[in-house]
Amino acid sequence: MEILVCVKRVPDTSENEIEVNSKGTDIERDDLVYSVNEWDNYAVEEAIQIRDNIGGGVTVVSVGDEESEEVIRREMAMGADKGILLSDEVFEGSDGKGIASILKAEVEKGNYNLILTGAQADDGAGQVGGMLAAMLDWPYASLVNKIEVLDDKKIKVGREIEGGNQEMNEIDLPCVLSIQTGINEPRYVGIRGIRKVASVELPVHSAGDLGLSPDSVGEAGANVKLIDYFVPEFGEGAEMLEGSTEEIIEKLVEILKSKGGIK
Amino acid sequence: MAQQIFAYIVHKEGVADDSALELLAAAKKIVPDASVTAIIAGSGGDVDAVCNKVAPSFQEVWKIDNDAVSYPNAEIIRGMLTRILPEGSIVLAAHDTFGMDLTPGLSIKLNTSYLSDVVDFEGVEDVNLKAVRQEYSGQVSTHVLCDLSKGIVITVRPGSFQADESQGANGQVVDKTADAMAGDLPGKRRFIEVVEAEVGEVDITKSEILVSVGRGIEDQDNLEIISDLAEAVGGDVSCSRPIVDAKWLEKARQVGTSGQTVKPKVYMALGISGSFQHLGGIKGAPFMVAVNKNTKAPIFQVADVGIIADILDFVPELTDKVNELK
Numbered sequence: 001m002e003i004l005v006c007v008k009r010v011p012d013t014s015e016n017e018i019e020v021n022s023k024g025t026d027i028e029r030d031d032l033v034y035s036v037n038e039w040d041n042y043a044v045e046e047a048i049q050i051r052d053n054i055g056g057g058v059t060v061v062s063v064g065d066e067e068s069e070e071v072i073r074r075e076m077a078m079g080a081d082k083g084i085l086l087s088d089e090v091f092e093g094s095d096g097k098g099i100a101s102i103l104k105a106e107v108e109k110g111n112y113n114l115i116l117t118g119a120q121a122d123d124g125a126g127q128v129g130g131m132l133a134a135m136l137d138w139p140y141a142s143l144v145n146k147i148e149v150l151d152d153k154k155i156k157v158g159r160e161i162e163g164g165n166q167e168m169n170e171i172d173l174p175c176v177l178s179i180q181t182g183i184n185e186p187r188y189v190g191i192r193g194i195r196k197v198a199s200v201e202l203p204v205h206s207a208g209d210l211g212l213s214p215d216s217v218g219e220a221g222a223n224v225k226l227i228d229y230f231v232p233e234f235g236e237g238a239e240m241l242e243g244s245t246e247e248i249i250e251k252l253v254e255i256l257k258s259k260g261g262i263k
Numbered sequence: 264m265a266q267q268i269f270a271y272i273v274h275k276e277g278v279a280d281d282s283a284l285e286l287l288a289a290a291k292k293i294v295p296d297a298s299v300t301a302i303i304a305g306s307g308g309d310v311d312a313v314c315n316k317v318a319p320s321f322q323e324v325w326k327i328d329n330d331a332v333s334y335p336n337a338e339i340i341r342g343m344l345t346r347i348l349p350e351g352s353i354v355l356a357a358h359d360t361f362g363m364d365l366t367p368g369l370s371i372k373l374n375t376s377y378l379s380d381v382v383d384f385e386g387v388e389d390v391n392l393k394a395v396r397q398e399y400s401g402q403v404s405t406h407v408l409c410d411l412s413k414g415i416v417i418t419v420r421p422g423s424f425q426a427d428e429s430q431g432a433n434g435q436v437v438d439k440t441a442d443a444m445a446g447d448l449p450g451k452r453r454f455i456e457v458v459e460a461e462v463g464e465v466d467i468t469k470s471e472i473l474v475s476v477g478r479g480i481e482d483q484d485n486l487e488i489i490s491d492l493a494e495a496v497g498g499d500v501s502c503s504r505p506i507v508d509a510k511w512l513e514k515a516r517q518v519g520t521s522g523q524t525v526k527p528k529v530y531m532a533l534g535i536s537g538s539f540q541h542l543g544g545i546k547g548a549p550f551m552v553a554v555n556k557n558t559k560a561p562i563f564q565v566a567d568v569g570i571i572a573d574i575l576d577f578v579p580e581l582t583d584k585v586n587e588l589k
């Protein structure tokens with residue numbers, strides 16, 4: 001099975017407090033810790049496990065600038081066989097459809113049976129996988145939390161639906177799946193693993209290499225444009241308890257008692 | 264604007280999802296006097312029941328009644344919608360597990376723009392729709408402009424729009440089955456069955472006090488401080504999704520859209536950021552206490568009482584105090 005996994009470099013929300021810059025044009029990017037999108041890590045782990053079970057290869061691909069190399073190498077250190085960076089100035093400002101078109105062009109250069117994406121990335125759009133599938137005319141399943149390879153023509157997948165229930169489907173290969181967290185336990189990658197792949201050659205493909213016209217991608221091709229960032233005002237918000245820890249705890253215990261929070 | 268507006272409505276056992284009238288409200292926020300057509304797919308008596316039920320609210324109700332969609336297989340429904348939707352349509356769906364499955368590909372097949380998980384609309388400027396979305400699990404919001412000229416597919420976050428109960432549209436039910444079925448149906452993804460979630464050792468849907476823990480707990484070994492507090496206050500331990508993903512607690516303790524829907528009297532969110540999927544599982548407006556070390560955590564916008572603290576320090580001290588008073 002030849003598997004392509006799409007990964008994105010994103011600010012790590014569990015490591016950072018995301019703030020809007022003073023002009024509201026972007027988030028404050030200085031000092032941000034970046035990592036691979038949480039969902040993509042599960043996708044790469046799943047691909048590696050499938051390969052280890054039935055053979056084949058795992059390629060990791062990302063659309064981004066040269067900094068994305070770091071996340072591709074990280075996923076190679078997990079055990080992916082190959083990495084490809086899709087990078088070009090004209091890709092900047094792409095919307096979801098733009099990213100999917102760029103990925104599609106790369107898919108068509110290869111010979112993949114299965115494409116995995118994360119269920120969603122930092123902006124929670126959850127769009128690239130489904131768009132890519134439709135562009136390729138391949139079947140798609142989102143929020144996949146179980147994969148069982150039946151034979152070289154079809155697989156069985158579980159989709160996570162509301163209430164923790166699981167929708168089982170049979171799906172023909174080649175197909176695109178978006179992977180939900182919890183499908184597996186992504187392996188830990190140590191410094192040593194990353195050092196091992198530090199000097200592996202990473203092909204970089206540009207719009208030209210992919211046969212993409214510059215006006216079909218990037219800002220020029222985008223239907224969706226982000227105009228500003230802001231912090232929403234939601235009604236009152238919480239009453240913040242202040243003071244020393246002792247004082248706070250005393251107040252909290254009183255409140256809990258009055259609200260039935262202590263039996 | 265001459266573009267037709269559609270709302271795709273999901274339903275279960277003959278009852279339309281709550282999102283149905285939220286989509287109507289959302290549509291009217293895009294175009295104030297919009298006449299909206301509902302689309303409902305399913306089979307047999309169920310689909311008729313849903314169509315009749317929503318008809319008073321929508322200008323028209325398009326029914327697709329066929330065994331092929333007695334379970335909503337997004338691949339098949341996408342194929343059907345591509346056939347029946349007029350060029351340039353505005354299509355709304357809920358941002359739920361079905362909407363996420365159906366819509367990105369639908370926008371490609373219809374060759375329209377796409378916008379997902381919208382929480383608000385701020386009108387149409389020229390050919391652009393101005394919408395509000397959130398990024399980084401709700402830590403910041405964005406305004407986006409989206410080109411409407413070739414049509415658009417939009418998913419709307421459940422609970423973001425107040426259901427439009429106005430009725431009075433008296434829609435006709437129009438059977439679109441034949442048009443939807445004209446030609447081959449996509450057959451590359453075949454629905455097999457739904458496997459129900461496992462029942463856990465505690466039923467958190469019945470708990471009055473929930474002591475809920477999130478990724479802020481950092482390590483499995485630290486969970487002890489949470490169960491100690493739960494024991495002290497006489498509540499049960501629940502959690503956010505990452506705790507279940509890491510297999511630190513059983514799935515039956517997960518609160519949220521893909522977990523349990525709980526309705527306690529008091530909900531303590533400890534090291535939980537407050538994503539909409541998590542909050543979507545909390546009903547009945549419990550009294551909510553949030554403890555988080557990030558002053559900007561979205562949970563503080565919905566909690567009643569907030570404390571900025573490290574739960575690893577704060578929770579054991581709170582437990583001691585509660586025990587001391589007993």
Ligand SMILES: Cc1cc2nc3c(=O)[nH]c(=O)nc-3n(C[C@H](O)[C@H](O)[C@H](O)COP(=O)(O)OP(=O)(O)OC[C@H]3O[C@@H](n4cnc5c(N)ncnc54)[C@H](O)[C@@H]3O)c2cc1C
Binds near residue numbers: 476538557
């Ligand atoms: C289709 C779908 C369905 C989903 N369903 C669910 C669901 O049912 N339930 C659910 O919960 N999620 C669900 N999610 C995931 C959801 O989007 C969030 O990723 C998740 O809720 C985040 O959990 P969290 O708040 O524990 O973690 P995070 O968002 O990482 O937040 C951790 C918080 O802890 C704080 N913190 C860190 N350390 C400390 C400390 N020492 N002391 C105090 N505070 C600290 C941080 O400031 C942060 O606010 C779903 C996602 C998708 C795509």
Ligand SMILES: Nc1ncnc2c1ncn2[C@@H]1O[C@H](COP(=O)(O)O)[C@@H](O)[C@H]1O
Binds near residue numbers: 008039063064122129
């Ligand atoms: N720039 C990118 N490069 C590679 N894959 C991406 C990129 N952006 C999104 N994806 C993939 O699409 C998934 C969903 O992202 P999104 O549609 O942006 O929420 C991610 O989890 C990735 O697998």
